[in-house]
Amino acid sequence: MTADWVVGHEHGQHLLLPKGEVVFENGEIVFVGHGFSGEVARRIDCGAALIGPGFVDLDALSDLDTTVLGFDNQPGWKKGRVWPESYMRAGPREMYTPEQLRWQKRYAFTRLIANGITTALPIASLFYREWGETWDEFEGAAEAAANLGLRVYLGPAYRSGNTYVSDAGEIAFHFDEPRGLAGLAQARQFCETFEGRADGLIRTMLAPDRIETCTAELLSQTAQAVRDLNVPVRLHCCQSAFEYQSVVRMHRRSPPEWLRDLGFLSPRAILPHLTYLSGRNGITHESPDLEILADSGARLAHCPLVMARGGTAIQSFARYRDAGLTIGMGTDTHPPDMIANMQAGLMTARLADGDPGAVSASDLYTAATLGGAQALGRDDLGRLVPGARADITVIGLDNPATGQVIDPVQTILINGSGRDVRTVVIDGRIVMQDGIIPGIDHAEMRADAQKMFDGMVAQYPDRTVHHPPLSEIFPPSYPLRKATV
Template sequence: MTIAMTTADWPALPLGKRPPGRWALAARFVIADFPEARRVITDGEVVIENDRIIWVGRRFEGKLAARYDMGEALIAPGFIDLDALSDLDTTVLAMDNQPGWKKGRVWPADYAAQAYEMYTPEELAFQKRYAFAQLLLNGITSALPIASLFYRAWGETVAEFEAAAAAAEDLGLRVWLGPAYRTGGVILDEAGAMQPVFDEARGLEELAEAAAFAKRIHGSANGLISGMFAPDRVETCTEALLRKTFAHADDMDMPVRLHMAQGEMELQTVRRLQGTTAPQWLDSLGVLSSRLIAPHATVATDDDLSRYAANGVTVAHCPLVSARHGSSLKSFSRLKAKGIRIGMGTDTAPPDMVLNMAVGLMANRIAEGRGDAGSSAEFYDAATLNGADALKRPDLGRIAPGAKADIAIFDMGDRMIAPRIDPIQTLVYGATGRVTRATFVDGRLSMRDGAVAGIDLIAARAQAQDQFDRLIERYPERTYGHPPVEEIFPPSYPSSQTEPSS
C-alpha cells in the first residue's frame, strides 16, 4: 500500500537521519539525468532507498514508505565544490584593503623566523566544523576543503584533519580530505622586497604524513570520506615535492589539487625560480594529468591552457573570490571551447555556489563582450557534472537511477524571485544560496530550513566571530612594519564618538 505524505510531515523527518525504507521527494521541478541528456521534469519526483536514487520521473506507482511533497521547489543534484572554504575566511579582509602583501598576506622576515600557530587545535577543529555547516546550508554536498596558511606555523596538521573527518561524518558532508603542505614560501625582506624561501625537508615530512593520513581515511564513514593531496600554492612547492605528490596520488588513485596560474605574485615567483609559467613547469616534470584540479587559471596563458587541455587538467573556477580581487577567468567559454573541463569552487565566504554561478556567468559575458556567451545550464553542469567527472565519480553530481542520493532542494516560491521563469535560469539569475531549503547527502537529511545536523549554528556563529576577532588582533605580528590593526584594516567610514549635529 502506498502511503502518501505531504509537507505537513516534513518537519517530523529527523535531521541527520535517512528516512526508512523506500521513499520519494516530489516537487514542481526535478532535474533528471537521462542517458541521452539532462532534462527538467515538471511535477516530478525522485525515489530513494538507503543511499541511492532508484527512480526519477513524473509519478512513481510502486510502494513507498513515505512521499514528501516539497511544493514549489526545485529538486536538483547537490553542488560539488572543488575549492571549498574550510576556515574563517580572511580573504574578505583584503577586499577593500590592498595590496595584500601589506596586509599580513606575506610574512615579514622577522615574523617568518618565529611563525607559530595562531589558532589552538580546538579552534582549528571548530572552524572546519563551522565551515562544513556553511557548505551544507548552500546546497553543497561534496567538498574539497581549502584553508589559508597565512596564520599557520607552516602547513596544516593531520590532527586537525582527523577532527575534520569526524565533523564531516557528524554533519553529513561528503569530503575529500588532505592537509595542505609546502616546501617553501614567499617572505618580505627588511627592505620590503619579496624573497622565496624553502625548507624542503619540512615539506617532504609533511607530505609523508599527509599520504599516510589519506590512505588511512580513504573510504571511511561508509564512503563519505575520501583522501586527496593538497600541496599549497605552486610557488611554495619544489620539484621533489611535486614529483613525490603525484607518485603517491598515482599509486593511491587520488586527486591532487594545486593552486596555480592564479596571480601576479605566483607568476613572477615561478618565472624567477623556473624561468617559465607554472603549467609549463609542471608539464616539463610530466605531472600534468587528469587527476590534477587547478584553481583558478586567471593568469593562464594560451600555451598554459593548451597544456591543460592536452593533459586533461580540470580548472576549478571560483568567480566570486576572483572578481572581489579584480581578476576573472578569460574566459569560461574560451576554456570550454578548448576542451578543458571546468568545475566550480567557492573559496570564500559566503560559500554560495549559486552566487558564484551568477558572477561567473556575468564575468564570462563581459570577458567575451557578448550577451550570449555561456548559459546558466553550462554553469550548473560545471558545478555538478563536471566536478563529479573531475573526481572520477559518475555516481555524483546527477539525479539518475544508481546515483548517490546527494540532493539539494531550492525554494522556487521564494518571495524575492518572482516572477519565476525556467527553474535553473531563475536560480542563477534571480536567487542566491539562501533559497536552499534542504540538503541530502548519501540519502541522509543533513540540512533543513537553516538547521544543520550536529551543530548549534546560533552558538557557533558567536564562537566564530569571537575566534575571528582574536585572530585579527594578531595581524600586526605578521604584517610588514607591524602597523596597528586600525592601519591594516581601516573602517569604510571613520567611527564617530559623538552624536551627529542637528
C-alpha cells in the same frame, strides 16, 4: 520527493522535469521522472522548488574567511597577507589552538550543507599557520563530516616554502624542502588511513598548497603518490601575475609547462584558479598553456566570485570550455554560496567575451554539478539518475524576492541565493530539512566564530611589515565617530 521542478539526467546531460519525482533507497537513486509505480515509505512534497543534484565544491573554505580582510585593504603585502621577514626569522607560529582548528572544520561544514553543497574538498589559508596543516585537525574534520553527513575529500595541505616581504617592500621566497617532504609523507599516510571511512563518505586527496611554494622534488613525489594511491591532487596554479612570473623566473617555464615536464598533470589534477595563462592578463611569456592543460586532462576548479572580488576573471569561461578543459566550481570564501558563485561566473564570463550568448546559466549549473563530479572521476555524483548516490539539494522558488519563475535554473542564476536552499540529502540521509541541521545552533556558532576571528585579527600587527597598529592595517570604510558620555 516531488517538486514543481526536478533536474533529471539523460544521455550525459541534465534535463528539466516539471512536477517531477525522485525516489531513493539505501543511499541510492532508484527513480527520476513521473508516475513512480512502486511503494514508498515516505513522501516529501517540496512544492515551489527545484530538486537538483547536490553541488560539488572543489575549493571549499574550511577555516574562518580571511580574504574579506583584503576586500578594501590593499596591497596585500602591506596588510599582513605576506609574512614580514622579521616574523619569519623569529619563527612563524600557529594563530589558532588545535581545538579551534578542529572547531573551524565543523563550523565550515555546517555552512557548506546550508548552501546545498553535498561534496566538498576543504581549503584553508596557510598564512595563519606555522607551516602546514596537521593530522589532528584533519582527524577532527573526518569526525565532523561523518557526524554531519557531509561527503568530503580530505588531506592536510603541505608546502616546501613561503613568501616573505622585507622592510623595503621586496617579496622573496624561503624554502625548506625537507619540511615539505615530511608534510607529503604525513599526507600520504593520512590517505592510507582514512580513505573510505564513514561508509565511503570520507575520501582522501593530496593538497600541495600553491605552485610557487613547492619545489620540483615535492611536486614530482606528489605526482608519484597520486599514481600509487589513485587519489585526486589539488594545486593552486596560475592564480596571479606574481605567481606566474615567479615560476617563469625560477624554472624558465610557464606553470603549465613546468607541471607537464614534472609529470604532474593528469585527469586526477584539480587546479584552482587558472586566471593567468600565457598571452592573457598582461602575461607576455608565450606558451600554449591552455592547450597543455586541456590535453593533459587536468581539471579547473573555477572560483569566479572570490577572484572577481580581487578584480580578476578567467579569459574566458567559453574559451576554456571550447578548448575541452573540464570546469568544476569552487567557492573558496564565506559564505560558500554556490548560487552567488555561479551568478558571478556567468556575469564575468559574459563581460570577458562581451557576448551574452557566449555562456549560459546551464553552463555554470553544469560546472557546479557534473563538472565537479567529473573532476573527481565520479559518475555517481552530480546527477540525479538511477544508480547515482542520493545527493540532493532543494532550492526554494517561492521567496517573494525571487520574483517570477522564468525557467528554474535561469531564475536561480538571476535572483536566487544560497539562503534559498531548503533541504539537503547526502547519501540518502536528510542532513538538513527546512533549513535545520540537527544539533546545530547557527546563531551560537556565528558568535563563537566572530570571537575567534577577532582574536586572530588582533595578532595582525606582529605579522604585518613595519608592525603598524590595527587601525592602519584595517581602516574603517568611513571615519568613526564614537559615542561620548
